[in-house]
Amino acid sequence: MLVHPATRAAVFLLCLLPFLHLLADWANELGWLPAWESTLGPEQIHETQVRTGLWTLRLLAVTLAVTPARQLLGLNALAKYRRMLGLFVFFYVALHVATWTWADANFDLGYMIEEVTKHRYILVGMLGFLLLVPLAVTSTKGWIKRMGGRRWNRLHMLIYPAAVAGTVHYLWAVKKDALFPFIYLAVFALLLGYRAVRAVADRRARAAP
Amino acid sequence: MIIRRPADIPSSEITPESTYLRRREFIARAAGLGVAFAGATLLGGAACGTRDAGGADSADGALSPEGGPTSLDDKPTSFEDITSYNNYYEFGTDKADPKANAGQLRTRPWTVQVDGLVKRPAAYAIDDLLKPHALQDRVYRHRCVEAWSMVVPWQGIPLRDVINRLEPLPSARFVQFTTLLDPRQMPGQRRNVLDWPYVDALRLDEAMHPLTLLATGIYGKTMPNQNGAPMRLVIPWKYGFKGVKAIVRMSFTEKQPPTTWNVAAPSEYGFYANVNPEVDHPRWTQSRERRIGEFRRRATLMFNGYPEVAGLYRGMDMRSNF
Numbered sequence: 310m311l312v313h314p315a316t317r318a319a320v321f322l323l324c325l326l327p328f329l330h331l332l333a334d335w336a337n338e339l340g341w342l343p344a345w346e347s348t349l350g351p352e353q354i355h356e357t358q359v360r361t362g363l364w365t366l367r368l369l370a371v372t373l374a375v376t377p378a379r380q381l382l383g384l385n386a387l388a389k390y391r392r393m394l395g396l397f398v399f400f401y402v403a404l405h406v407a408t409w410t411w412a413d414a415n416f417d418l419g420y421m422i423e424e425v426t427k428h429r430y431i432l433v434g435m436l437g438f439l440l441l442v443p444l445a446v447t448s449t450k451g452w453i454k455r456m457g458g459r460r461w462n463r464l465h466m467l468i469y470p471a472a473v474a475g476t477v478h479y480l481w482a483v484k485k486d487a488l489f490p491f492i493y494l495a496v497f498a499l500l501l502g503y504r505a506v507r508a509v510a511d512r513r514a515r516a517a518p
Numbered sequence: 519m520i521i522r523r524p525a526d527i528p529s530s531e532i533t534p535e536s537t538y539l540r541r542r543e544f545i546a547r548a549a550g551l552g553v554a555f556a557g558a559t560l561l562g563g564a565a566c567g568t569r570d571a572g573g574a575d576s577a578d579g580a581l582s583p584e585g586g587p588t589s590l591d592d593k594p595t596s597f598e599d600i601t602s603y604n605n606y607y608e609f610g611t612d613k614a615d616p617k618a619n620a621g622q623l624r625t626r627p628w629t630v631q632v633d634g635l636v637k638r639p640a641a642y643a644i645d646d647l648l649k650p651h652a653l654q655d656r657v658y659r660h661r662c663v664e665a666w667s668m669v670v671p672w673q674g675i676p677l678r679d680v681i682n683r684l685e686p687l688p689s690a691r692f693v694q695f696t697t698l699l700d701p702r703q704m705p706g707q708r709r710n711v712l713d714w715p716y717v718d719a720l721r722l723d724e725a726m727h728p729l730t731l732l733a734t735g736i737y738g739k740t741m742p743n744q745n746g747a748p749m750r751l752v753i754p755w756k757y758g759f760k761g762v763k764a765i766v767r768m769s770f771t772e773k774q775p776p777t778t779w780n781v782a783a784p785s786e787y788g789f790y791a792n793v794n795p796e797v798d799h800p801r802w803t804q805s806r807e808r809r810i811g812e813f814r815r816r817a818t819l820m821f822n823g824y825p826e827v828a829g830l831y832r833g834m835d836m837r838s839n840f
Contacts (some may be wrong), residue, residue, distance in 0.1 A: 350613065351599040351810040352666055413806075413815060430801055481801055484664060485782065486611040486711055 311386035314448070320390060324397040327364045331357060356414045359404035362479065366493050368398045369472045373500040380507065392448050395468070399445040402475075406438050430481035437474030440467045469504075472497045544788035594657060594737075599810050601742045605662065606763060607702035607711055609698065609744065615706070616744035623703050623764070625748040634694075634769035638684035644748055648734065650683065651675040655738065656731055658754035661793045661822045665815075666808045672752055673735030678726045686722065690770035694719035695751055695762035718762045718777040719789070720753065722770075723830055729754055732765075755821040757791040788840035792831065793822035795840050818825075 310316060331494055334349045336342035350355045379387045414421045424431045443470075446452075453461045460498040476497055480490035569630040606616040630647050633639040653673050661667040666707040681693070699715035701707040707714045724730065731752040734741055735833050741747040746763025753760055759779050769775070779787035808816040821827050831839070 348602055351595075351603040351615075352808060354808060355666070412813060415814065424803065427798065485607075489669060 311384065311388060312327055316384075317390075317393070321393060323413060324368065324394065327360060327401070331360060339417065340366070344434060354408065357408055357412075361401050361408065362475075365401040366407060366472075366475055366479065368394055368401060369468070369475065370493070370496050370500065372398055373468065373472065377503045377507075396445060396448055399441050402438050402441055406435075430478050432503050433481065434478035437471045440471035440474065444468060444471075469497075469501055524639035542786075550581075556598050581820070592657075592669045594821060595810050597737050598737060600668060600670055602745055603810065604744045605664070605758070606706075606746070608706045608716065608746060608764075610706045611711060612786060615723065617742075619705055620743035620819070623698075623743045623747070625743065625764075628748050628766075630749070630765060631767040632769075633686055633767070634771050635687040636770045637687065647680065648675060648732075648749070651679050653734070654731075656729075656733075656752075658729075658731075659754060659822050659824075660752075660754065660758055661807060661818070663757040663759055663787065663791065663799065663804075665799075665802060665804060665806065665818075667822075668810045670752075671737050672731055672733040673738055674727060674733035674749075674752065675730045677730040677732050677751070678728060680732060681722075681725060684768075686770045689772050691722055692719050692771045692774055693722060693725045694767075694769045694775040695765050696767035696769070696770060697762055698764045698766045710724055712778050712782055715766075716762060716778045718751075718760050718779075719771075719775045720751075721774075721830075722758070724753065724827075727827060727830065729824060729827065755824040757787075757793060760791050768812065770787045790831075790836075790839050792827075792836065792840075793818060794820060794836055794840070796820075797837050 333342060333345045334347040335353075337345040337347040338349060338353055347353075372391060375387050375391050375394065379385055410416060410421065414424070426432070426434050444467060447456065447461065447464060456464065476490060476493045479493065480487055483490055546560070570751065588671065602617045603613045604616040605613065609616040609619040626644075628644040630642045630644055632642060632647075653675060655671060655673050657669060657671045659667060660670045675738055686693070694717055697716035700706065701714075719731070731754075733746070733750050733752045734748060736742065736745060746761070749765050750763040751761045751765065760777075774789060777787075779791075780789055793804075798804050805818055807818045808815050
């Protein structure tokens with residue numbers, strides 16, 4: 310059932326839903342969709358950044374939960390969703406960066422460099438984004454073949470520092486109420502911790518057959 | 519077009535909100551009739567709207583924007599946005615929380631404690647404190663430290679007039695304002711996201727500046743709870759967090775008092791908090807801001823575009839006195 314094309318389509322659609330919501334809200338803001346009521350609020354660009362940022366982090370958590378779910382629940386078929394989920398992570402982070410580039414920076418490279426160097430939350434956010442770029446680029450089967458499974462797997466471990474960078478970016482951007490950034494931090498710590506524990510256990514199992 | 523100096527504009531000429539928002543329509547029609555822009559005064563007669571709290575009406579020739587008038591570039595933000603997008607952590611840390619939760623606040627009866635270095639410390643019923651003063655309409659730019667801004671048509675009393683009546687002692691150098699502390703009415707106070715009650719303060723000369731306002735209304739209507747009813751401070755050249763809301767106490771002191779955001783994050787929120795595009799917040803830029811209602815950011819102005827306050831800070835290092 311997990312591999313059924315209908316399920317795949319459903320997951321795809323679910324991942325796309327936040328983006329469709331954003332599109333509908335903007336269409337209403339710009340007067341093209343009067344029937345819809347935008348929930349972007351008075352600071353629309355900021356809200357767009359918040360949503361694209363949060364969905365990046367949420368989908369990151371889901372992506373990172375695939376392997377533990379596979380291993381703990383025996384649901385091997387979940388592996389087939391990792392690429393789709395990972396690419397949606399990149400989709401939302403790309404929207405997030407694109408919005409910043411257009412609405413805040415106005416495509417001014419000088420402004421962008423200044424912001425990245427002067428403000429650590431932008432620096433760490435940009436770092437997280439850059440870490441995800443090679444992952445998106447090498448997401449195809451062709452690349453796995455080209456790199457070899459081992460090297461490919463190692464490259465894709467970059468998703469962990471990317472998740473940390475993204476969460477720290479969130480924490481440093483928030484004015485005072487750090488409750489949610491810390492919740493995300495805890496979730497990623499858990500997912501990373503699982504991997505670490507699992508790696509140690511696997512190594513022990515191999516050493517003492 | 520007649521460009522009036524602010525002192526020339528009686529409040530009876532203030533355009534009502536609904537008319538203002540449709541001004542281009544009216545101008546077009548007026549142009550068609552050969553009537554000049556000044557014809558707006560014919561429409562402006564109904565001026566300042568309602569006041570529930572009793573007391574002096576604003577039509578006695580009170581002044582409209584003193585100091586840096588809002589330029590044609592500064593459209594008043596919609597009443598909807600002003601009253602639904604608020605930082606008022608006493609009601610929750612989400613921008614939408616104050617409107618959702620502030621309805622439970624009872625703004626009458628309301629007592630304002632006046633104490634410290636003042637001739638006659640007393641507890642005033644708020645209406646007794648405000649009654650002797652004519653309400654004025656002031657359209658001010660409002661700049662949040664988070665780098666968004668609005669243009670708000672406040673209604674209130676120059677703080678200077680109230681202070682003069684209270685007669686602070688010569689030793690008084692600062693005035694501190696305190697917000698209500700009541701977690702039963704203010705659910706956000708059940709969490710210690712800030713040290714309650716909220717306090718902030720001004721140097722006495724800042725408090726006495728003609729721009730500083732004790733606001734009781736917006737768009738001529740009684741101040742909605744989520745904006746700081748029944749009475750809040752407005753200092754348009756400073757970041758918004760210095761505008762203490764729901765004021766229950768005014769204390770005159772000799773020493774600079776603590777201020778809540780400075781206590782919460784001393785490296786990020788200073789005592790002066792003057793709007794300054796050259797001094798960034800440690801974590802984000804202050805040189806540009808998002809005007810609510812616009813998409814692209816605009817440049818932030820020194821002192822939020824009120825250069826007449828520069829004299830208050832002559833000789834001071836604006837970076838260390840942030």
